[in-house]
Amino acid sequence: MKLWVLVFINALAVALSLSIINFYFQGIIIDSVITFSVSLVTSYLVFYYLIERFVYSKIKLIYKLIHNLKLGKDLKDALGEYVSADPINDVEQEVKEWARDKKTEIDQLKQQEKFRREFLSNISHELKTPLFAIQGYIEVLQDGDIEDPELSKRFLEKASNNVDRLASFIKDLDAISKLESGEIPVQYEKFDLVELINEVNDSLELKSKKYNITLHFKDKYRTPTWVNADREKIRQVLVNLLGNSFKYGKNPGNTYIKTFQLHDQILVEITDDGIGIEEKYLPRLFERFYRTDKSRSRDIGGSGLGLAIVKHIIEAHEQTITVRSTENIGSTFGFTLARA
Numbered sequence: 071m072k073l074w075v076l077v078f079i080n081a082l083a084v085a086l087s088l089s090i091i092n093f094y095f096q097g098i099i100i101d102s103v104i105t106f107s108v109s110l111v112t113s114y115l116v117f118y119y120l121i122e123r124f125v126y127s128k129i130k131l132i133y134k135l136i137h138n139l140k141l142g143k144d145l146k147d148a149l150g151e152y153v154s155a156d157p158i159n160d161v162e163q164e165v166k167e168w169a170r171d172k173k174t175e176i177d178q179l180k181q182q183e184k185f186r187r188e189f190l191s192n193i194s195h196e197l198k199t200p201l202f203a204i205q206g207y208i209e210v211l212q213d214g215d216i217e218d219p220e221l222s223k224r225f226l227e228k229a230s231n232n233v234d235r236l237a238s239f240i241k242d243l244d245a246i247s248k249l250e251s252g253e254i255p256v257q258y259e260k261f262d263l264v265e266l267i268n269e270v271n272d273s274l275e276l277k278s279k280k281y282n283i284t285l286h287f288k289d290k291y292r293t294p295t296w297v298n299a300d301r302e303k304i305r306q307v308l309v310n311l312l313g314n315s316f317k318y319g320k321n322p323g324n325t326y327i328k329t330f331q332l333h334d335q336i337l338v339e340i341t342d343d344g345i346g347i348e349e350k351y352l353p354r355l356f357e358r359f360y361r362t363d364k365s366r367s368r369d370i371g372g373s374g375l376g377l378a379i380v381k382h383i384i385e386a387h388e389q390t391i392t393v394r395s396t397e398n399i400g401s402t403f404g405f406t407l408a409r410a
């Protein structure tokens with residue numbers, strides 16, 4: 071309600087009361103009309119002055135404060151001072167909006183805080199496990215009680231495996247922090263995807279043998295497929311996805327790599343016939359450190375950064391990555407690349 075309406079209603083009530091009382095005692099209409107008019111004008115002026123002076127101007131001030139606080143310094147400078155025409159209503163509105171904004175902000179901060187806590191605890195866990203193992207093996211070897219050279223060798227090998235695990239974890243962590251901070255931008259170049267896939271397949275031959283997985287990449291793909299992307303980053307994507315297909319594959323098992331020509335994109339699909347992923351895990355699969363219970367319980371030794379890295383790389387290319395999977399049947403990870 072506008073200020074003048076408020077004041078007018080008040081003044082009207084006073085004027086009416088006075089003129090009615092006047093009419094009751096005097097019984098002269100003209101007297102009452104004069105009383106009504108005079109008291110209406112006087113009380114209107116007095117009320118207006120008092121409310122404006124002692125209530126409205128203070129509310130206006132509060133309104134202005136909240137309004138400017140909400141806008142922030144920069145926006146306020148851009149828009150200049152703004153005073154509402156109806157601060158009583160607006161102040162309520164603005165306070166409500168302001169409270170809502172603050173609540174979302176606080177929720178976000180809490181979420182981030184939770185994220186940071188989890189991140190730290192994940193990191194320390196991933197560092198602790200191999201580090202303590204290494205420490206254990208070294209202590210045993212240092213004691214010098216082991217007569218059997220075979221056993222010493224086995225302990226050294228185990229320590230060395232854990233060093234490798236530690237190194238690969240730090241490498242992944244480094245990669246993900248660089249990707250997230252945008253420190254290493256995508257370096258686009260035109261290259262033959264088929265050649266890259268063959269290169270990666272060759273480099274993973276030993277590893278696939280170790281897991282008893284046969285890699286299938288059909289001959290019909292032997293003609294060049296030109297794409298525009300960051301070759302080294304896409305190599306990392308292929309290595310991570312193929313690595314997963316080995317780790318979570320059956321023994322013996324198969325991994326298929328297929329490419330499809332879309333309108334102005336190439337779709338790459340990597341399919342395995344492994345343990346698969348329960349549907350409930352799919353939405354969170356690409357989060358950092360996320361691992362399904364199955365892979366945790368089998369303790370295959372990943373830290374859950376591989377897919378987060380893959381997603382970052384593909385999104386930095388402004389392309390998409392998808393996954394479909396059926397438990398105990400297998401999984402298919404697909405990503406797109408821009409055709410050159």
Ligand SMILES: Nc1ncnc2c1ncn2[C@@H]1O[C@H](COP(=O)(O)OP(=O)(O)OP(=O)(O)O)[C@@H](O)[C@H]1O
Nearest residue numbers: 314315318346361362365372373374375376377401
């Ligand atoms: N091909 C797949 N088949 C079944 N489960 C998979 C497959 N790929 C990924 N997963 C599940 O998704 C989780 C996350 O994968 P991601 O590659 O991010 O981590 P990781 O393989 O456990 O560790 P890292 O790749 O960092 O060594 C895995 O732990 C596994 O549970």
Ligand SMILES: [Mg+2]
Nearest residue numbers: 314372376377
């Ligand atoms: Mg992985």
